[in-house]
Amino acid sequence: MVKADAWHEIHSRFKLKETKKSIARCVGLSVQTVRKILRQAEPQPYTRLRTAATILVPFEGYIRQRVAAVGYCARSVFEEIQTQGYRGGYDAVKRFVRPLRKEAVREATVRFETPPGRQAQADWGHCWTVIGGKRVKIHLFVMTLGYSRRMFAVGARDEKLATFIRCHEKAFDHLGGVAHEILYDNPKTVVLSRDFEGRHIKWNATFWDFSRYYGFRPWAHRPYRAQTKGKVESGVKYVKRYLRGKAFDSLDHLNTSLLTWITTVADQRIHGTTHRRPADLFAEEKDLLIAHPGKPPYQIQERAIRHVSRDCMVTFETNRYSVPFRFVGRPVEVQSEGDRIHIYHDGHLIVSHIRLTGTYENRVERAHYAGIFTRDEIPAAPSTLLLSDIRQDEVEVRALAFYESLLEGGAL
Secondary structure (H helix, E strand, C coil), X not given: CCCHHHHHHHHHHHHCCCCHHHHHHHHCCCHHHXXXXXXXXXXXXXXXXXXXXXXXXXXXXXXXXXXXXXXXXXXXXXXXXXXXXXXXCHHHHHHHHHHHHHHXXXXXXXXXXXXXXXXXXXXXXXXXXXXXXXXXXXXXEEEEECCCCCEEEEEECCCCHHHHHHHHHHHHHHHCXXXXXXXXXXXXXXXXXXXXXXXXXXXXXXXXXXXXXXXXXXXXXXXXXXXXXXXXXXXXXXXXXXXXXXXXXXXXXXXXHHHHHHHHHHCCCCCCXXXXXXXXXXXXXXXXXXXXXXXXXXXXXEXXXXXXXXXXXXXXXXXXXXXXXXXXXXXXXXXEECCEEEEEECCEEEEEEECXXXXXXXXXXXXXXXXXXXXXXXXXXXXXXXXHHCCCCCCECCCHHHHHHHHCCCCC
16 A cells, blocks of 8 residues: 555656656555556555454444544543443544544534624635735735625734724724624634633623624634634635735725725625625615614724833834933833824823834924034034933934934934
């Protein structure tokens, strides 16, 4: 008996007109074995020859009846039949149970269809694409309605809780409502901990509050059971196929193109399972969704404590923002809210910046450096002169050209 890769190697060489003797020498088999393999239409799996009767035979009927109840655990069955007089080894029981377990796994999964408006499924996917001439990794949020299969997808740069919530709100706006239940995998943004069966689930408090705000019930599917949310899994693959090989000017350009494709192609195709267009089925579902007209966005803020560096900059999410020089060395609280970054000291707002969307970028306000030195005081050797020679604050003095380069987007 040879492995499948050896079978394919022998057949490939023979199709290339190589002689049987040459093939035998190369693969280390006899010519007779090579001839036998060439007569086989496909690789033959190994099957263990079973003797006519073993000491396990009297217990096989009991094992077949009992094995499903113990989760196809050979050890449990072995211990039970020992009390009934079995004197054989554990390996024999394990070999008998193994094909029964595989057969149970192969049993068809019943497709679970939901009534209109009842359920949606949401998940993340990942893909690499070209944005602005650079190959970047994009996180894809996809939500699919269980009944109509109408979907929404949007690209993001991360999977943080704030991003996750904003993606939901975009999906709700696109679909014109909220499903009564939304099914998830078990990400930390939704589930902090759980038992295997799902009887005890510790939900992420912020996400739970978000679900109460919009009135839907989150559900977490059983671990290692991806087919439970197969509708959105298929949606993620579908979106990836659309993005494959394309290039975009920006993330906004990607999302605009993606939304156009969803409304003109994905919603209008004949779905492979329902054999109807998602747009047509959605007409039966839209009035049964939870309406949210005029509801303001859920308020969530990301906060972090930072110390102002000697060049009057604060780092947040890899990007750097300037603050007035008098706060150098002091702790500040950075809060993000939508497209704005707010920086506080002792509870008082000291500066607000437009949020940078890239990475390792700088946002600098010239006024924050006013008073460090005048143009007549530009040092001949900037590396040797500190502001402590002029003022009490510990601020490093650099040439004005340095700060002008920051205003033009230069990196440190």
